[in-house]
Structures are given as structure tokens and as C-alpha cells.
Amino acid sequence: xxxxxxxxxxxxxxxxxxxxxxxxxxxxxxxxxxxxxxxxxxxxxxxxxxxxxxxxxxxxxxxxxxxxxxxxxxxxxxxxxxxxxxxxxxxxxxxxxxxxxxxxxxxxxxxxxxxxxxxxxxxxxxxxxxxxxxxxxxxxxxxxxxxxxxxxxxxxxxxxxxxxxxxxxxxxxxxxxxxxxxxxxxxxxxxxxxxxxxxxxxxxxxxxxxxxxxxxxxxxxxxxxxxxxxxxxxxxxxxxxxxxxxxxxxxxxxxxxxxxxxxxxxxxxxxxxxxxxxxxxxxxxxxxxxxxxxxxxxxxxxxxxxxxxxxxxxxxxxxxxxxxxxxxxxxxxxxxxxxxxxxxxxxxxxxxxxxxxxxxxxxxxxxxxxxxxxxxxxxxxxxxxxxxxxxxxxxxxxxxxxxxxxxxxxxxxxxxxxxxxxxxx
Numbered sequence: 001x002x003x004x005x006x007x008x009x010x011x012x013x014x015x016x017x018x019x020x021x022x023x024x025x026x027x028x029x030x031x032x033x034x035x036x037x038x039x040x041x042x043x044x045x046x047x048x049x050x051x052x053x054x055x056x057x058x059x060x061x062x063x064x065x066x067x068x069x070x071x072x073x074x075x076x077x078x079x080x081x082x083x084x085x086x087x088x089x090x091x092x093x094x095x096x097x098x099x100x101x102x103x104x105x106x107x108x109x110x111x112x113x114x115x116x117x118x119x120x121x122x123x124x125x126x127x128x129x130x131x132x133x134x135x136x137x138x139x140x141x142x143x144x145x146x147x148x149x150x151x152x153x154x155x156x157x158x159x160x161x162x163x164x165x166x167x168x169x170x171x172x173x174x175x176x177x178x179x180x181x182x183x184x185x186x187x188x189x190x191x192x193x194x195x196x197x198x199x200x201x202x203x204x205x206x207x208x209x210x211x212x213x214x215x216x217x218x219x220x221x222x223x224x225x226x227x228x229x230x231x232x233x234x235x236x237x238x239x240x241x242x243x244x245x246x247x248x249x250x251x252x253x254x255x256x257x258x259x260x261x262x263x264x265x266x267x268x269x270x271x272x273x274x275x276x277x278x279x280x281x282x283x284x285x286x287x288x289x290x291x292x293x294x295x296x297x298x299x300x301x302x303x304x305x306x307x308x309x310x311x312x313x314x315x316x317x318x319x320x321x322x323x324x325x326x327x328x329x330x331x332x333x334x335x336x337x338x339x340x341x342x343x344x345x346x347x348x349x350x351x352x353x354x355x356x357x358x359x360x361x362x363x364x365x366x367x368x369x370x371x372x373x374x375x376x377x378x379x380x381x382x383x384x385x386x387x388x389x390x391x392x393x394x395x396x397x398x399x400x401x402x403x404x405x406x407x408x409x410x411x412x413x414x415x416x417x418x419x420x421x422x423x424x425x
Contacts (some may be wrong), residue, residue: 001032001312004159005053005061006083007073008041011097013048014301020051026305037066040072040374047383054221055097059083063090069311071304073097080187081105088112088120093316095307097124097300098384103198103214106205110321119316122308126199126211126275127152127334129292129299134306135280136206137319144283148246149425152199154274154294155183155190156222160259163230164239170225182274192221193242200244203278204255208248212321213255220258220332229341232387233261233418236339236367239269243421247282247334248327256332260421261339268425279425287424333393337366337420340407343413346382350408354386357404364391383410389420 006013009244019026019034027033036051040059058064060078062070063086070087072080072094080101089095089112096102102109102125113120123133127150136145151157155177161175174191189195201214222242233240238261247254262269267289271277276294281287293299310316342348351370358365367389390398402415410416 001308002035002037002066002068003071003278004038004040004064004067004069005036005071006040006059006062007075008039008043008045008048009073009075010075010297011300011304012039012041012071013309014297015073015304016049016051018301018305020049026309029309032129032312034308034312034418038062038064057311058395060086063087063092066340066380067092069093069095069307069308071099073103073304074308075100077101080149081109084109084120085112088118088301091116091118092120093121093146093311095121095304095311096122097122097126097216099195099198099202103212104202106202106321108210110318114318119318121304121310121316122202122374123307124300125304126202127292128295128303129276129304130276130278130290130294132278132290132301133201135288136203138341140280140282140285144287145280146248146283147281147423148203148207148244148278149188149421149423150244151241151268151271151276152278152294153190153193153196153242153274156193156196157189157271157276158274159191160222160225160230160240160242163225163227164234165272167227167231169227170223179313183296189209191223193257194245196242200246200255203244204214204246204253206319206325207246208253209321210327212252212375213329216322216329217255217257220227220256222259225418226339228385228417229339229405231416232341232369232385233339234264235369236261236340236387236389237261237264239264240418241268243268245332245421247332252328252330252333253286253336254330254332258332258419260419262421262425268386279423281423331395332419337392337422338390339418339420340390340398341416342388342408343383343410343415344386344408346384346411351386354405354409357401358390359423361397361401362392363401364388365395366391383413
């Protein structure tokens with residue numbers, strides 16, 4: 001099977017290295033040996049072994065008679081879309097690691113693939129070395145997926161686990177991530193949750209048979225999480241992780257990306273550093289958790305190689321995205337417990353008023369932590385952090401409560417809230 005590879009970045013170099021290292025093994029994995037016949041990139045890299053392939057600076061040169069499968073590894077959206085659609089129009093299967101492309105144009109790309117009877121492999125687009133796409137598309141094809149909850153962004157997970165382990169601020173943890181190369185030079189795409197939102201839109205589409213709707217995912221990043229929140233969560237028996245969550249009900253599909261408090265003894269709470277993990281709840285399995293490296297050239301290249309072998313074995317097929325479900329898509333509507341960090345004024349009666357407000361809205365408190373006032377703060381501005389753990393309520397109910405709590409807080413500080421994920425993951 002002759003491959004045309006677009007791009008010569010980290011993932012493409014990793015793929016070429018794997019094909020070279022695993023040559024004999026790969027030949028035994030299918031009836032069609034893998035051969036790289038063409039490589040295209042805007043920037044030639046003389047130090048990279050192209051395995052005898054023809055090099056071209058034009059990626060459209062890959063839609064050629066001597067290429068059976070096009071591997072898109074150039075990133076971005078428009079040039080990648082043109083290449084992928086051109087290959088599919090020509091009846092060539094495509095393998096891609098481009099989540100941004102699929103989040104924006106995936107519905108039309110998969111429809112084109114179905115019309116041409118060819119496959120689009122995208123295992124590498126979500127969670128790199130975690131085989132979640134294959135699991136949803138093939139291994140669990142005979143079951144109903146009811147819920148997905150996962151840590152799908154390694155940068156956010158590194159930052160949060162570093163804040164916990166070293167008792168440092170978010171800014172310090174981000175600086176460490178930049179120093180170690182586990183964050184992009186501009187980390188906002190990860191820290192703000194956009195990357196996780198794109199990944200969740202793909203997972204939900206595949207799991208629930210719905211169209212890809214990346215703009216329907218309510219996304220919250222981790223920039224508001226403080227060192228104090230991490231400490232207080234620990235005292236309450238929780239860790240903070242950035243969670244992508246999708247839940248399929250009878251009337252709607254709930255999608256959300258947000259920080260969450262999860263129990264210290266849960267599986268997801270043990271996931272540290274740049275690792276990713278995705279937990280599934282299905283009609284047949286109460287809990288299935290997949291864990292592995294979420295990024296890195298070699299891990300992502302291995303996922304690309306897995307898709308290529310599926311094509312070589314004639315098992316590649318278009319995924320059923322957008323074909324079976326037309327349910328409404330909402331944010332997380334199911335009632336949840338919430339962690340609420342209130343910068344309460346240090347005045348007589350404030351705690352009583354706080355409790356009265358909660359009672360008036362039928363919100364009980366599962367836990368209360370009150371910390372001493374900061375002696376360095378002028379008396380007129382003295383406040384104390386009060387951490388509350390509420391009973392299950394909806395986001396809209398919480399918003400009403402917060403509005404009434406605001407007059408009891410320091411005007412220079414905001415109330416912070418984080419959802420509690422009580423699922424046994």
C-alpha cells in the first residue's frame with residue numbers, strides 16, 4: 001500500500017521512523033506492505049530519511065496515481081481541507097491527525113468519504129496514544145455509549161497536577177510547562193479549553209452518532225483556578241482536573257469542558273502530568289477507562305500507523321457521524337454538586353446570612369471550610385475564604401444563589417465555582 005505523506009513535522013518524522021524501524025513487523029500485519037512513495041512539505045528537511053520517497057513542495061502532488069492513501073499531517077484547516085477533499089474525490093482513503101480540521105469541516109468531509117466509499121482515519125486527532133477512536137468506532141460498536149468523561153488535554157493536566165504537587169500558582173505551573181516544552185509558546189488554546197472542546201466534539205459525534213458541533217460545546221478553561229482552590233479541594237478530599245464530559249439522555253446530549261473536583265481515590269484523579277485518560281459508561285460496561293500519552297510525535301505517529309493498518313487490512317470505513325441522532329445539544333444540565341469559594345466579609349452575621357440564602361433556595365451544604373482572615377488586609381477590607389460544597393443543583397440555580405451571595409463578599413474579589421464530578425471514574 002503506497003503512502004503519500006503531507007508534512008515533515010514531528011508527527012510525520014515519527015511516522016517515517018516507525019515505518020523504517022518496524023518494516024518486517026508491519027509486513028506481517030496485513031497482506032499489503034506499507035511503502036512511502038511521496039512526501040510533500042513546504043520546507044524540505046535534508047536530515048530526514050524519506051525512505052526513498054519522492055519529495056515535492058506542493059501537497060496537492062500527493063493526489064497521484066502512485067499514492068493509494070494520503071496521510072495529512074500539515075495542520076491548519078484550509079490547505080488541509082483542500083488536500084483531504086481532493087484525495088477523497090479521487091477515491092483515496094485519508095488518515096489525519098488534524099482535530100481542528102475535523103472540528104470545523106468534519107461533517108462535510110465524512111459525508112464526502114461516504115459518497116466515495118472510502119475511509120477517513122482520525123485516531124491520532126484525539127488523545128494521541130490513547131486508542132479512543134478505535135474503541136468507540138469498533139470495539140464498542142454494539143453497545144450504547146451513555147457517558148464520556150476524560151482528561152483530554154495534557155497541558156492542562158500538567159499545570160493542575162503541578163499546582164497540586166508543588167503548591168504553586170497557575171502562572172508558575174504554566175511557566176514550568178513552557179520550560180519543559182509541554183505547552184505551546186502561546187498556551188491559551190490549551191489553557192482556555194478550546195483544544196479540549198474540539199476533541200470532545202469529535203468524541204461525542206462518534207459516540208452518539210450526532211453531527212460534529214464544536215461551537216455547541218460550552219468550554220471553560222483553567223485560568224481562574226487558584227492555588228487556594230487546589231489547596232481547599234485537597235482538604236475536602238478532592239483533586240482538580242480539567243474534564244471533557246458528554247452525556248446522552250433521552251431528549252438531549254449534554255456537552256461541557258470545565259475544571260472539576262474529583263475524588264482523590266478515583267481513577268481520573270491519579271492521572272498526572274501530560275497523560276490523558278478517557279472514561280466511558282455504556283449499556284454493557286459500567287466503567288471503561290483508557291489511559292496513555294495524549295501527545296508527542298511518536299505516540300501520535302503510532303496512532304496514524306494504526307489507522308493505516310486498518311486501511312491495509314480493508315477494515316477502514318467511514319464513521320457513522322451525523323447519521324443516527326438528531327437530539328438537542330445543551331450544556332451540562334444535570335444537577336451537580338458544586339465547590340463554591342466565597343471571599344466572605346469578616347463581619348458578624350455574614351455566615352448566618354450565607355446559610356440563610358442557601359436555605360431559602362433549598363440548597364444544603366455537604367461541607368464548609370472557613371479560613372482565618374488575612375492579617376495584612378486593612379480592616380475595612382478584611383475577608384475570609386469560605387469553601388462550600390453544595391448539594392446537587394443546576395447551573396442556573398447556582399447562578400441565582402451567587403447573585404444573592406455577592407453583597408456578602410469582598411468587592412475586589414470574585415466568587416469562584418467548580419463543578420464536582422461524582423461519577424465513579
